[in-house]
Amino acid sequence: MIGLEVHVQIKTCSKVFTRVATGYGEPPNTLTDPVVLGLPGALPVMNKAALDASIKAGLLLGCEIAPVCKWDRKNYFYPDSPKNYQISQYDQPICLGGSVEIELPGAARNLMGEHRQVALTRIHLEEDVGKLNHGATDSLIDFNRAGTPLMEIVSEPVMHSAEEAFAYLTSLRATMIYGGISDCDMEKGQLRCDANISIRPVGQTTLGTKVELKNLNSISYVSAGIAHEIKRQIGVLERGGTIVQETRDFDGTTGTSQSLRSKEMAHDYRYFPDPDLMPVKIDASWQDRLRADCPELPFPKQRRFLERYQIPFTLASVLIWDRGLADYFEETARLCGKPQMAGNWIVNDLLRELGASGQTLAQSKVRPSHLAALVQLVDSGAVLTNAAKEIFIAMFASGETPGAIAERSGLKAAPADTGELEQWCRDAITASPKALAEFKAGKDSAINAFKGPVMKAAKGKANPKLVDETLRRLLAQM
Amino acid sequence: MADLIYQPITQLAAALDAKQISAVELTQAVIARTKAVNGRLNAFNSFDEADALAQAGASDARRAAGQGRGALDGIPVGLKDVIAVQGQPLTASSRMLAKFVSPYDATVTQQLKRAGAVLWGRLNCDEFAMGSSTENSAFGPAVNPWDLTRVPGGSSGGSAAALAAGTTVATLGSDTGGSIRQPAAFCGLVGLKPTYGLVSRFGLVAFASSLDQIGPFARTVEDAAIVLGAIAGHDERDSTSYRATIPNYRAELGGRRGPWKLGIPKEYFAAGLDPEIGAAVERAIAFYRSQGCEVKPVSLPHTQYCLDTYYIIATAEASSNLARYDGIRYGHRAAQASDLVDLYARSRAEGFGAEVKRRIILGTYVLSSGYYDAYYLRAQKVRTLIREDFLRAYQEVDALLTPTSPIPAFKIGEKSDPLAMYLCDIYTIGVNLAGLPALSVPCGFTSGGLPIGMQLIGQPFNESGLLAIAQAYERAHDWHTRHPSL
Numbered sequence: 022m023i024g025l026e027v028h029v030q031i032k033t034c035s036k037v038f039t040r041v042a043t044g045y046g047e048p049p050n051t052l053t054d055p056v057v058l059g060l061p062g063a064l065p066v067m068n069k070a071a072l073d074a075s076i077k078a079g080l081l082l083g084c085e086i087a088p089v090c091k092w093d094r095k096n097y098f099y100p101d102s103p104k105n106y107q108i109s110q111y112d113q114p115i116c117l118g119g120s121v122e123i124e125l126p127g128a129a130r131n132l133m134g135e136h137r138q139v140a141l142t143r144i145h146l147e148e149d150v151g152k153l154n155h156g157a158t159d160s161l162i163d164f165n166r167a168g169t170p171l172m173e174i175v176s177e178p179v180m181h182s183a184e185e186a187f188a189y190l191t192s193l194r195a196t197m198i199y200g201g202i203s204d205c206d207m208e209k210g211q212l213r214c215d216a217n218i219s220i221r222p223v224g225q226t227t228l229g230t231k232v233e234l235k236n237l238n239s240i241s242y243v244s245a246g247i248a249h250e251i252k253r254q255i256g257v258l259e260r261g262g263t264i265v266q267e268t269r270d271f272d273g274t275t276g277t278s279q280s281l282r283s284k285e286m287a288h289d290y291r292y293f294p295d296p297d298l299m300p301v302k303i304d305a306s307w308q309d310r311l312r313a314d315c316p317e318l319p320f321p322k323q324r325r326f327l328e329r330y331q332i333p334f335t336l337a338s339v340l341i342w343d344r345g346l347a348d349y350f351e352e353t354a355r356l357c358g359k360p361q362m363a364g365n366w367i368v369n370d371l372l373r374e375l376g377a378s379g380q381t382l383a384q385s386k387v388r389p390s391h392l393a394a395l396v397q398l399v400d401s402g403a404v405l406t407n408a409a410k411e412i413f414i415a416m417f418a419s420g421e422t423p424g425a426i427a428e429r430s431g432l433k434a435a436p437a438d439t440g441e442l443e444q445w446c447r448d449a450i451t452a453s454p455k456a457l458a459e460f461k462a463g464k465d466s467a468i469n470a471f472k473g474p475v476m477k478a479a480k481g482k483a484n485p486k487l488v489d490e491t492l493r494r495l496l497a498q499m
Numbered sequence: 500m501a502d503l504i505y506q507p508i509t510q511l512a513a514a515l516d517a518k519q520i521s522a523v524e525l526t527q528a529v530i531a532r533t534k535a536v537n538g539r540l541n542a543f544n545s546f547d548e549a550d551a552l553a554q555a556g557a558s559d560a561r562r563a564a565g566q567g568r569g570a571l572d573g574i575p576v577g578l579k580d581v582i583a584v585q586g587q588p589l590t591a592s593s594r595m596l597a598k599f600v601s602p603y604d605a606t607v608t609q610q611l612k613r614a615g616a617v618l619w620g621r622l623n624c625d626e627f628a629m630g631s632s633t634e635n636s637a638f639g640p641a642v643n644p645w646d647l648t649r650v651p652g653g654s655s656g657g658s659a660a661a662l663a664a665g666t667t668v669a670t671l672g673s674d675t676g677g678s679i680r681q682p683a684a685f686c687g688l689v690g691l692k693p694t695y696g697l698v699s700r701f702g703l704v705a706f707a708s709s710l711d712q713i714g715p716f717a718r719t720v721e722d723a724a725i726v727l728g729a730i731a732g733h734d735e736r737d738s739t740s741y742r743a744t745i746p747n748y749r750a751e752l753g754g755r756r757g758p759w760k761l762g763i764p765k766e767y768f769a770a771g772l773d774p775e776i777g778a779a780v781e782r783a784i785a786f787y788r789s790q791g792c793e794v795k796p797v798s799l800p801h802t803q804y805c806l807d808t809y810y811i812i813a814t815a816e817a818s819s820n821l822a823r824y825d826g827i828r829y830g831h832r833a834a835q836a837s838d839l840v841d842l843y844a845r846s847r848a849e850g851f852g853a854e855v856k857r858r859i860i861l862g863t864y865v866l867s868s869g870y871y872d873a874y875y876l877r878a879q880k881v882r883t884l885i886r887e888d889f890l891r892a893y894q895e896v897d898a899l900l901t902p903t904s905p906i907p908a909f910k911i912g913e914k915s916d917p918l919a920m921y922l923c924d925i926y927t928i929g930v931n932l933a934g935l936p937a938l939s940v941p942c943g944f945t946s947g948g949l950p951i952g953m954q955l956i957g958q959p960f961n962e963s964g965l966l967a968i969a970q971a972y973e974r975a976h977d978w979h980t981r982h983p984s985l
Contacts, residue, residue: 055602055603058828059823059828060601060602060603060829061583061589061591061596061599061601061704061705061823062581062582062583062589062601062605062700062701062702062703062704062705063701063702064700064701064736064737064738065738066735066736066737066738067738094819096818096819096822096866098822098825098843100825100827100839103823103828104822104823105822105823105825106819106822162827162828289867289868291818291819291863291866291867291868291871292866292871293815293819293866293871293875296707296708296709296739296816297705297708297738297739298738299738299739
């Protein structure tokens with residue numbers, strides 16, 4: 022059984038107990054002040070935005086919100102902790118219960134897998150610590166990260182595999198990003214994960230001895246670390262050994278883990294209420310204000326997209342993970358009235374070009390109105406698919422409207438029959454008596470044999486819809 | 500002006516305004532006095548003459564330009580060496596911080612600077628404000644100007660001794676269990692511990708966060724009101740700071756609000772009270788009665804639990820507050836250490852004195868897993884009962900009158916047993932546990948010539964009332980006009 026403890030840095034302008042700015046990649050120890058450094062006499066003052074964000078996270082995950090935000094001190098000595106205690110929440114976490122909806126992989130890529138709720142134990146708020154950089158002969162401490170607001174999101178031990186843990190993290194991460202709570206960039210340490218893992222024989226209902234696995238610093242390390250630990254524990258039991266309650270450090274580069282400390286060496290954190298911080302009452306109107314700001318989450322959105330837009334699962338499953346992309350899709354679909362075509366363009370063409378150019382969706386010059394116009398041009402037959410692809414590339418580069426590009430580049434299909442079309446069609450039918458015979462015998466697809474020559478004669482600019490109509494009219498007369 | 504060094508703020512401010520003296524002259528006088536007597540008193544951990552004279556010069560320039568900032572402008576004020584002043588040492592009288600210079604101002608420091616005060620001296624105290632005699636200072640004990648063989652009280656002993664000896668005009672101390680009131684009593688001064696939350700703690704080296712409060716030492720009640728007026732008020736950098744409109748304490752002293760109802764808690768006149776102190780306080784009670792005050796006995800039944808409760812809560816908070824002194828970022832670092840844990844252990848073993856270590860160990864113990872409920876949690880519940888005792892008494896009376904200390908200033912080295920030392924605070928710690936305002940005001944001398952103080956305990960945030968009651972006594976007596984011969 023697997024339970025995850027996920028630390029999520031909250032995206033606030035200033036730190037959780039002082040006005041100094043938060044940030045990543047700044048010169049060491051520049052985002053500090055007497056409070057961050059724990060200088061004599063410095064006192065913490067709570068950042069309300071951090072509390073707001075944690076309440077919002079709780080609302081998004083269906084948690085019960087504590088009526089009072091109470092702070093405790095967690096006492097332990099370590100050089101990354103400026104005060105040698107961390108301001109945290111012990112017996113009254115800001116959020117209790119709740120759950121994260123996860124989606125397991127389907128039987129095939131285009132089939133939706135099972136959805137499940139992973140129960141949460143609690144979410145509490147605390148301050149991040151500094152970062153140690155170990156050199157050959159010394160260790161340096163950077164306190165820029167210290168005091169960044171941090172949520173610890175603790176799940177119940179209810180997951181069964183590395184795959185479920187992966188699905189849990191994916192969903193949790195998306196939820197945090199959706200809510201504007203965190204950017205969850207694991208490379209910047211904005212999301213960090215520890216796993217509690219125990220195994221038990223089939224049929225046993227009590228949990229086995231748990232091992233805590235630390236430093237799972239990328240989503241793939243989480244999967245690899247958990248899979249490795251499960252295998253290690255099975256190995257220990259099969260050799261007749263017993264699992265020791267301990268904390269192990271997973272090394273993602275070697276794929277191995279080693280013991281950090283056993284239960285006997287566990288800290289006594291000597292928690293007690295922080296006398297420097299007054300408890301803060303959270304009333305119903307405070308919650309309501311934040312609830313009004315809660316967005317629709319990825320999976321409810323997925324269900325709505327499938328039902329309302331009737332798009333395939335493969336499209337929906339790409340569109341829902343990015344709130345901006347989902348909004349972009351909905352806007353485009355609304356403007357052009359062709360959800361699936363819009364979805365295809367976004368998932369295939371837009372994402373490809375964004376990826377190739379390194380742009381974000383927000384930076385893209387192709388706005389939903391542009392893409393909707395292009396979809397309409399294709400749908401009406403005014404522009405052929407191949408030409409539309411060229412128009413899209415040009416539009417991505419310049420930000421011009423597709424109509425203007427089509428006009429300027431001569432990529433527009435012939436708008437109507439100029440008299441030549443009917444002649445080209447007659448020529449094509451006459452040139453292929455075999456296809457004519459097949460069509461007359463009821464093979465509808467035989468009509469396609471005439472289309473190539475017509476398009477060739479039209480130098481590719483015939484309106485395919487009109488070609489089809491003209492051919493059918495002529496064939497009916499023969 | 501004769502005898503500049505023993506004048507109260509009110510007199511000096513008038514003289515400054517009348518251009519009879521300059522702030523520079525006044526500062527030069529306290530500098531000269533400090534240099535003359537501090538060798539015997541050891542009340543100052545350090546002082547910065549050039550800085551003080553520059554502040555005084557700036558004050559004179561303001562007054563000359565008609566931009567004086569009021570009664571405190573140009574008045575030398577000494578700070579206990581636990582209150583941060585940017586660019587000045589902040590040692591907490593500990594080896595741990597012997598070389599630490601604060602990069603920032605405490606809020607009270609900023610407030611005094613804004614009021615134009617001349618910050619003069621870093622005043623000796625018990626290490627990290629833990630003690631009742633200033634003998635726990637890493638820089639040697641401060642001594643009592645009234646008798647150089649005796650302690651000035653503690654932990655703010657330097658603040659009391661410096662003022663009593665005329666080396667400054669007012670001082671700030673901090674009071675966690677009596678650390679302003681008891682030294683004020685021992686040195687014949689007015690010492691006020693404000694209501695918890697009235698004065699910002701930002702920049703005060705924390706001992707016990709839920710009990711610590713900064714307050715003034717002054718020669719007179721009116722002086723105390725002036726200094727309190729400068730440092731009281733909400734501070735957004737201190738979450739425990741109270742949001743309230745701060746009255747003009749000095750102006751409110753003028754209002755006639757007596758006679759008052761005074762309560763005499765019987766538990767504060769129990770065995771162990773020095774008979775001369777008891778008699779002096781009885782005379783003060785008789786005085787108030789003679790002024791038409793109703794004086795009635797009251798009971799604070801949980802008084803017997805104050806000492807235990809205090810030493811659980813204060814040490815628990817201290818053990819956590821002092822964890823930051825680890826030799827890593829600042830402060831004393833042991834020269835030789837084999838690894839991280841050894842570095843922590845050696846730095847702290849070398850940096851902290853015996854009493855600080857004793858309290859850290861005690862506090863760590865009471866917070867330990869398995870003991871928390873029995874000690875810390877229980878103590879917090881008793882604390883609530885102690886506060887309720889006081890609030891119940893205030894349904895019948897305006898203020899309580901007690902001795903400040905059961906004994907007068909004792910000999911240096913006399914109380915080697917920590918418990919005997921802790922008992923010195925028996926009348927003052929309940930006030931901190933209940934978060935109430937209280938002051939000590941001189942009420943006589945022992946036959947041996949040692950000052951005696953009485954304590955007035957007021958209602959939450961009613962410092963005005965408390966000061967008025969004290970001033971009614973002060974005006975009818977001349978104890979505060981006597982000075983030690985030094």
